[in-house]
Structure formats: structure tokens, C-alpha cells
Amino acid sequence: MGSKSSDIDAETLRRMLQAGGLEVTAERAARILPVVVALLKGCDRLARLDIEGPGGAGITQAPDALA
Amino acid sequence: MSEVDFLSIAELGARYRGKALSPVEVTRQALSRIKALDGKLNAFIALLESDALAQAAAAERELAAGIDHGPLHGVPVAIKDLIAVAGAPTTFASRAASPQHPGEDAALVRNLRKAGAVLIGKTNLLEYAYGAVHPDYGQTNNPWDPARTSGGSSGGSAAAVGAGLCFGAVGTDTGGSIRIPAAYCGVAGLKPSFGLVDLEGVQALSWSLDHAGPLARSVADAARLLEGMTGRFFPAKRHGLKGLKIGVMAHPGESRFVQPAVKSRFEAALSALEEGGAEIQPVSLPDLDHAADALLTILEPEASVIHQRLIAAEPGGFGELTRLQIEAGFALPATAYIRAQQLQRELARRYSRLFATVDAILSPSVPWVAPAEDPALGEDGGEGEMLYSAIYNLVGLPALSVFAGLSPERLPVGIQIVAPWGADDLALSIGAALEARIPPIAAPLQPD
Numbered sequence: 001m002g003s004k005s006s007d008i009d010a011e012t013l014r015r016m017l018q019a020g021g022l023e024v025t026a027e028r029a030a031r032i033l034p035v036v037v038a039l040l041k042g043c044d045r046l047a048r049l050d051i052e053g054p055g056g057a058g059i060t061q062a063p064d065a066l067a
Numbered sequence: 068m069s070e071v072d073f074l075s076i077a078e079l080g081a082r083y084r085g086k087a088l089s090p091v092e093v094t095r096q097a098l099s100r101i102k103a104l105d106g107k108l109n110a111f112i113a114l115l116e117s118d119a120l121a122q123a124a125a126a127e128r129e130l131a132a133g134i135d136h137g138p139l140h141g142v143p144v145a146i147k148d149l150i151a152v153a154g155a156p157t158t159f160a161s162r163a164a165s166p167q168h169p170g171e172d173a174a175l176v177r178n179l180r181k182a183g184a185v186l187i188g189k190t191n192l193l194e195y196a197y198g199a200v201h202p203d204y205g206q207t208n209n210p211w212d213p214a215r216t217s218g219g220s221s222g223g224s225a226a227a228v229g230a231g232l233c234f235g236a237v238g239t240d241t242g243g244s245i246r247i248p249a250a251y252c253g254v255a256g257l258k259p260s261f262g263l264v265d266l267e268g269v270q271a272l273s274w275s276l277d278h279a280g281p282l283a284r285s286v287a288d289a290a291r292l293l294e295g296m297t298g299r300f301f302p303a304k305r306h307g308l309k310g311l312k313i314g315v316m317a318h319p320g321e322s323r324f325v326q327p328a329v330k331s332r333f334e335a336a337l338s339a340l341e342e343g344g345a346e347i348q349p350v351s352l353p354d355l356d357h358a359a360d361a362l363l364t365i366l367e368p369e370a371s372v373i374h375q376r377l378i379a380a381e382p383g384g385f386g387e388l389t390r391l392q393i394e395a396g397f398a399l400p401a402t403a404y405i406r407a408q409q410l411q412r413e414l415a416r417r418y419s420r421l422f423a424t425v426d427a428i429l430s431p432s433v434p435w436v437a438p439a440e441d442p443a444l445g446e447d448g449g450e451g452e453m454l455y456s457a458i459y460n461l462v463g464l465p466a467l468s469v470f471a472g473l474s475p476e477r478l479p480v481g482i483q484i485v486a487p488w489g490a491d492d493l494a495l496s497i498g499a500a501l502e503a504r505i506p507p508i509a510a511p512l513q514p515d
Binding site for chain 1: 403
């Protein structure tokens with residue numbers, strides 16, 4: 001894997017999908033790759049943000065507690 | 068066109084109670100109009116003709132006996148076809164695990180039945196509400212121009228209401244799927260506060276982001292439908308405009324997408340609200356340009372888990388574009404999901420603070436008028452289409468799209484009104500005030 005999470009090839013993606021719970025062929029992984037790369041670029045952008053607050057249940061918690 | 072087709076729910080109810088119209092007569096007329104026009108629109112997947120007529124007959128008998136369930140009594144409404152209606156097939160506009168035959172109504176459907184609504188049919192949608200048309204079901208076309216899309220994913224519900232095929236419809240919204248088609252079709256569509264409408268019996272796309280809500284030809288009708296769905300009261304004229312502070316949210320990147328006609332209608336809406344006594348002021352929040360990234364980073368893995376068994380068992384049942392999205396979600400790292408949740412909570416906190424300085428927030432609903440086809444999720448056009456809507460799924464705030472006039476090519480433009488969490492009635496109230504100044508127009512679609 002490269003320096004950014006979006007720098008992946010089809011075989012790497014096939015293994016990532018497998019780890020996530022989906023078995024696909026190498027040919028199918030190649031078809032999925034452009035969609036995943038676009039999503040991972042978004043993940044990279046989020047990783048560059050400096051947000052210190054909590055993650056977790058998010059807005060599903062009482063909104064009053066967010067103020 | 069019959070003069071009945073575009074009546075408001077209040078006017079329909081008044082005519083029922085004055086015995087000038089009957090629920091059976093109106094339901095027959097709606098079914099007849101659907102049969103005449105839906106070949107152009109493709110808004111309905113299933114008509115519930117015999118059940119609807121039986122419900123209408125029961126509603127008529129009850130009214131005659133002095134039993135009145137309220138504003139929706141005997142009113143034909145449509146349900147997006149991923150919401151369970153007992154005895155009717157649910158297709159999700161997919162061939163995967165479709166159709167299903169639920170034995171019980173979804174909670175919101177149970178409530179609508181209690182309110183006396185007549186369930187006239189199940190409406191078309193993007194497959195499993197996930198951003199793409201399944202080729203076997205096809206696109207729902209726009210009642211203002213059938214060569215264009217009605218939007219998605221609740222396009223069938225918006226088109227049905229806009230074309231006068233029913234008096235209200237239920238949609239769902241995970242990134243804009245009520246508000247985008249509402250804007251394209253020139254109707255009112257509310258994504259309520261997160262958690263307000265019970266989602267039991269509604270097919271999930273993303274547990275953190277899903278909402279169900281009403282689409283109708285006026286804000287008052289949408290309020291009546293929301294009351295029917297929840298069993299709660301939402302007066303659409305509780306708040307006046309005088310002294311109301313309305314923030315105009317700056318969205319990074321909007322200049323890249325916004326069409327001049329949308330900008331012009333938005334400015335006209337602001338002027339109308341100002342003339343009514345509202346104070347308009349610009350507002351901004353940091354990191355809104357990352358809302359779409361956060362939304363997709365939460366939505367995709369949640370949707371993949373929701374569809375995990377099905378994508379393994381029946382991958383070919385999904386259309387290719389939906390299948391690719393479901394498969395892709397399995398590759399997103401948990402760390403990215405948590406970062407997206409961090410941003411979600413931080414943005415919710417920032418909005419909560421912002422509402423200490425303004426009462427409501429305005430923006431266009433979509434940067435453009437209805438295009439020929441829906442842009443694909445995850446692509447540039449998809450990001451632009453969700454520019455104004457996705458953030459409010461993330462932060463769970465009530466967001467209403469209302470009609471704000473026509474573009475020069477006579478296509479509807481929608482304006483989005485956002486209120487604090489739980490203040491759905493305020494969004495409806497401002498929408499009703501805007502509507503009084505810029506009245507809705509009936510779509511021109513006619514049978515051949």
C-alpha cells in the first residue's frame with residue numbers, strides 16, 4: 001500500500017474486501033477499484049482534518065448534549 | 068384534468084364533510100389519473116387498487132356514521148416501495164430479495180391507516196434508495212418535463228404528488244432523497260428531525276443517516292401528512308416572520324455548481340421573507356466542504372453491512388451501479404468511519420451553537436433544476452446534487468424543501484429551510500410563509 005490509503009491496486013483491494021467480509025474475484029475487484037479509490041480519497045481528506053471531539057454514536061445521542 | 072386532482076388536503080376534507088365529494092369518488096379519480104399519466108412518469112411500481120377502494124369505502128361509511136379520523140380521513144396517499152404495507156409486495160426497485168410480502172405495516176403506515184389515509188400505491192425509487200436506477204424499473208420522469216428525471220431516491224413519490232396522482236406521499240432521505248426530488252418536481256418535501264418518524268418496517272440504507280418524511284403539494288399538506296405518520300401535531304403557521312433571524316449559509320464550492328436561475332429564485336425567496344419582516348444575515352461554518360466525504364464514509368459501510376448477506380447470496384439481483392456501491396463499502400477502514408463520526412458530532416455541535424444566533428438557515432435545495440438523468444453517487448455531479456442536503460442528514464436537523472418559482476425554461480426551483488433539532492414546526496411555518504408569497508404551481512403534464 002502507498003502513502004495514502006487510496007493508493008491501492010486490485011489485489012490489495014481484494015484482500016481489503018475479504019477482511020471486510022466480502023469475497024470477490026480479482027476481476028471483480030478490478031471493477032470495484034475506481035469506486036473504492038474515490039471513497040478512500042474522501043477518507044484521506046477526513047484524515048487531514050484536525051477534529052479532536054469524540055466519534056462513536058454521533059447524532060444518535062441526545063442533541064442537547066452536543067451544545 | 069379534474070378540478071379535484073390538485074385540491075389541498077384541507078379543501079378535500081371540507082368537501083368530504085360537506086358531502087360535495089366522497090372518498091370513493093376521489094380514489095377512483097386518482098386511480099384513473101394514474102392510469103392515464105403514469106406511462107409517461109413511471110412513478111408507481113404497484114397500484115393497490117382493490118385495497119384502496121375498500122379503504123375509501125370504509126372511510127366513506129365512517130364519515131356517514133359520524134366517525135372522523137381527522138385531516139387525512141379518506142385522502143389517497145402513496146408509499147415509497149421500500150416501506151412495508153401489509154398485503155402489498157415490496158420490491159425496493161430491485162431484483163435482489165424482491166418482491167417481499169410483509170405481513171405487517173411499517174409503523175408509519177400503521178399511523179397513516181389510523182389517521183384514515185387511503186393507501187393508493189407503492190412508488191418507484193432508486194434501487195434500495197442507493198443512488199442508482201435499476202434498469203428493470205427505470206427512471207421516474209419529471210411531471211414538468213418527462214425528458215428529465217424526477218430525482219431520487221424518492222422520485223416516484225415526488226412525481227406522483229407533483230402530477231396530481233395522489234394528495235401526499237411518503238419518502239425516505241439519507242443524503243437528500245426527499246428534498247432533491249421535491250425540488251425537481253416543484254413540491255414540498257420535509258426531512259424531519261432525526262428520530263422523529265419511526266423507521267420500523269422501513270428498509271434501512273444507513274442507520275445513522277436514514278429519515279422518513281412527507282412529500283406534498285403544499286407545506287400545510289406536508290404538515291398534515293407528518294401528523295399522520297407520527298400521531299403528533301405540527302401547526303404550519305405557529306410562527307410569524309416578523310423579527311425572525313434567518314441565516315444564509317455559505318457552502319464552499321457552491322459557485323462551481325449553482326445555476327443562475329437557482330441563484331435568482333433563491334434571492335427572490337430571501338426578498339420575500341425580508342418583506343414579511345424576517346432579518347436575513349450571512350452565516351458560515353468551517354468544514355462544510357467535508358460533509359459529503361463524511362456522509363459517504365458513514366453511509367457506505369453501513370449500507371454494506373445492511374446488505375451483507377444479500378450481496379453474497381444474490382449479487383446479480385442488484386443493478387450494477389448499486390452492487391458496486393455495496394461492494395465498495397466493505398473496503399472502508401474503521402478508522403475512517405470513526406473520523407467521519409467525529410466530524411458529524413463536531414458539525415452538530417457547531418450548528419447547535421449557530422442556532423443561538425439565528426432561528427433558521429436557508430439555502431437552495433439543489434444547485435440546479437432537474438437534469439435529464441440522476442448523477443451517480445460518488446461522482447462530481449453526485450457531490451453537487453447533495454451539496455446542500457447531505458449535511459443535514461449528518462447533523463439530523465429538520466430540513467424542508469419548498470417551491471420557490473420556475474426557471475426561465477419553466478422548471479421548478481426549490482429552497483431549503485433548516486431549523487434547530489426538534490423544531491420541525493418552525494421549518495414548516497417559514498415554508499408556509501414563503502409559500503404564501505410564492506404560491507405553488509400545478510405541473511403542466513396532461514394525458515395524450
